[in-house]
Amino acid sequence: MAEITAASVKELRERTGAGMMDCKKALNETNGDMEAAIDWLRTKGLAAAAKKAGRTAAEGLVGVQxxxxxxxxxxxxxxxxxxxxNEQFQDFVRNVAxxxxxxxxxxxxxxRAQYPGGGTVGEVLTANVATIGENQSLRRAALLQVKDGVVVSYVHNAAAPGLGKIGVLVALESTGDKxxxxxxxxxxxxxxxxxxxxxxxxxxxxxAMIERERAIASEKAAESGKPADIVARMVDGAIAKFRKENALMSQIFVMDNKTRIEDVVAAEAKKIGAPVTLAAYARFQLGEGIEKKESDFAAEVAAAAGTNKPEPVA
Structure with missing residues (x-):
């Protein structure tokens, strides 16, 4: 069997847009023959799905389990x-979670995990791209676990049970009432x-985020024209406020708009008669951090039809 090099896998990925593992498998199946590997990917529907890979995928679902x-x-x-x-897409997200x-x-x-019914998660995702007709991607995952206590989930803007636009996990360590x-x-x-x-x-x-905020606060404080020692205190105050407002334990509870989260947890611990530790949390908001491409749908339709975008009626 021919040696499958990283360079050949890279070349096949660049030529087809297929995933790394799919390219490696294609080269193994064709004894390293590049053209045959391309044909192999095409016969499996993988190269066709890859044509959609350049399109921005910023919608979809967050799933919790x-x-x-x-x-x-x-x-x-x-x-x-x-x-x-789409029920097929929802089932996929639910099973992946x-x-x-x-x-x-x-x-x-x-x-690489085995998907219920056969194949791997990656293979089923590729098949979904081909059948549903849109680029899709498995972007990220998080897992929380406690030794004694609970992990609680919440979905905001739910599209179906356990699926939505924002998914949250909260891990509480405690021997108290579950x-x-x-x-x-x-x-x-x-x-x-x-x-x-x-x-x-x-x-x-x-x-890095704190340093960025410090630079902004320093520039603002310097514009006040106050003495250097006062400017320094203004900057320190701004950073302290930023930490309080953006760290969960020091945030003000949205339910009553007055109690800090750490005090909410402490009060509940006293109520149930056992220590409670907010050990960790995870929050996924759909599409956050993905740069969405602006598109003119009317122009795209006109281009596909071989016509120019119609002029607006005066």
């Missing part, structure tokens, strides 16, 4: 919101969906 003391959240993207209503309970947050491992913990976790998850904290605690905020 909870099993015992474990919870998973995944994001699967599509090009249009219409696909999110279930599989993530076993594989964790590694997308490569999740893509029903009370579930109720607390649900309220905290709803807060997280609305308030979008950037970290659990102020010290966990990204250092």
């Amino acid at each position: 909870v099993l015992g003391t474990m919870g998973s959240v995944v994001e699967v993207n599509s090009e249009t919101d219409f696909v999110a209503k 279930q599989l993530a309970l076993a594989t964790g947050d590694n997308i490569d491992e999740l893509s 029903a009370a913990l579930e109720a607390l976790g649900k309220q905290l998850a709803m807060h997280i969906a609305a308030a979008n904290p950037l970290a659990l605690n102020g010290d966990d905020l990204d250092a």
Whole structure:
């Protein structure tokens, strides 16, 4: 058997747009013959699906699953919101979230996981691209687990049970009453969906983000014309405020608009008679961080029909 090099896999990916694992398999199946590998991908429908890979997929669904003391959240993207209503797509997201309970947050491992009914997650996703007719991608996953306590999920703007635009997981460590913990976790998850904290605690905020905020605050403070020592205190105050407003534990609870989250957790711990630790959370909002391409649908239709975009009527 011919040696399959990284360079040949890279070349096949560039020529077909197919996934790395599919390209490697194609080359193995064709003994390294590049043209035959391209034909192999075409016969499997993989190259055809790859033609859609350049199109921005920023819609889709976030899916959550909870099993015992474990919870998973995944994001699967599509090009249009219409696909999110497709039962085939919804089943895929639901099954992938279930599989993530076993594989964790590694997308490569999740893509290689065996999908119910046959094939891998990656292979089924590729087949879905071909049958549904839109580019789709498995973007990210997260897994939370506690030793004793609960993991609670919440979906905002739900399209179906466990599927929606925003998915949240909350992990609470405690030996206390599980029903009370579930109720607390649900309220905290709803807060997280609305308030979008950037970290659990102020010290966990990204250092680069803090430096960026410090630079902005410094420039603003310098414009005040105040002495350097006062400017320094103004900057420190601005950063302290930023940490409080963006760290979950110091945020003000959206349910009453007055109590800090850490105090909400402490009050519940006192109520149930057992320590409660908000160990972790995960919040996925559909399409966040994806740069969406602006498109003129009328122009695209006109171009496809071989006509110019009609002039507006005066």
